[in-house]
Amino acid sequence: MPKFLNVLICFSNVALLVIFFGPSALWASPGESWPVALHNAMQRTADVEWRLRQAAGNMCSGTDAATGLVMDSLDAYGAGDRSMVVETLGMSDLAQVAGVAKGSPAARAGIVPGDALIAIQGRNIGSEDNYPGTTLAVRVQAALAALPAGQPVSITLRRGAAPITVSLTPARLCAAHIFVTTENRLNAYTDGSNIAIPARMVDFTRSDDELAVLAGHELGHIIARDEQTSNIAKRRRIEDRADATGSDLASCASYDTRSAAAFWRRLEKTQPLRFLAIRMQSTGKVRAQNVRDRPIPTQCPITGIPALRK
Ligand SMILES: [Zn+2]
Structure with a gap:
């Protein structure tokens, strides 16, 4: 599969139980050693994971x-x-x-x-x-x-x-865990119970609010038990719902989703060949607007997820 398609995909059937760190200093700041940068990313995901798991309440299967x-x-x-x-x-x-x-x-x-x-x-x-x-x-x-x-x-x-x-x-919380990887790409994905986020992607987020919206999207897939589908129209509806659930989770976890919404636009701009790719998700502009417009949930932790739009 061409690389530019990869960045639009956030499901993986690959089990994430084994995460190995290959050398990749691309996300580390000049003068900062990449293992230190990796641990900084792991500290940030520890905070976000803890709060999102609480926000998920009883919605996870395990x-x-x-x-x-x-x-x-x-x-x-x-x-x-x-x-x-x-x-x-x-x-x-x-x-x-x-x-x-x-x-x-x-x-x-x-x-x-x-x-x-x-x-x-x-x-x-x-x-x-x-x-x-x-x-x-x-x-x-x-x-x-x-x-x-x-x-x-x-x-x-x-x-x-x-x-x-x-x-x-x-x-006792939702059994969903974030693993930081050293893959050199800007994406995140889930195998249905674990969430993988490359350190480079963690670094690309400008705040924990943005990181929570990103990780919340993946947790949204886990909660909905979403599966791969070759039906592009259905896939987009699944992705839109994961955005909505992720926004609810991040809001319930007291993150500022309105300030984080622009993340989806900024991420899209990193994909110069996006116009050639089969679009699995709504445009960054639409995704950002959807997060911005989404009301703060009335019940926290969340007690349900949105239905797939027709
Ligand atoms: Zn997704």
Whole structure:
């Protein structure tokens, strides 16, 4: 498929369970190392994910334990980058906290980015291989998501020399997780339960309001259980509905959707060959206007999604 079509597509059947970070410094500011830029993006998505999952209420097909932690690990990086990652991020063989959502159980427990995770409920994560083929960070995130919600759990961390143990109580929220990738493209997509957003795209958003409208669109697909279709007219209606649901989710999560609406126009302008592509979505102008015109939901968390327009 030509590359210019790719940027218009936001479904993927590719399972996102394994995210590896290839070297790609294109989104990092001059003088900033790309792993640092990557972790900045992961902190922003941690905040947005936490708030959107709350805004989704009971609308997702699955729920899991939410701590507000986003993890990283050395085995997610290419062998040639690992010594640099150890140097710049201080990462060890343990999984490292890359993001802590503001207001989340992990934040209230005092966990901060850079902490290394030793054990969950006294059990070391890493030696076991319950999730073959994945990275340590993904295994730790899966173990965190599988914790009992509503009950205190103990997390043992290394910060500096001495291990510390904190207690936190995970919330039970919509089972949707944002993964930051190092793909060199401006798009976002979902496999039906996970959302992938390249760090370059996170950086392209000018505010967390814009990031929430983008991630909310993908969460809208997850909530609606949308599937791929070759019917272009139907696909556009599906995309319009994901925009509407995403706007509702972002509004319920207290993001300013009116200021974020222009994002869709700005994104479209990055696609110079868009006039040649089969248009799967409304124009950026229409998408921005739809978000701007959408009233703030009367009920939060959301309790429904719009019907597909005829
Ligand atoms: Zn979409």
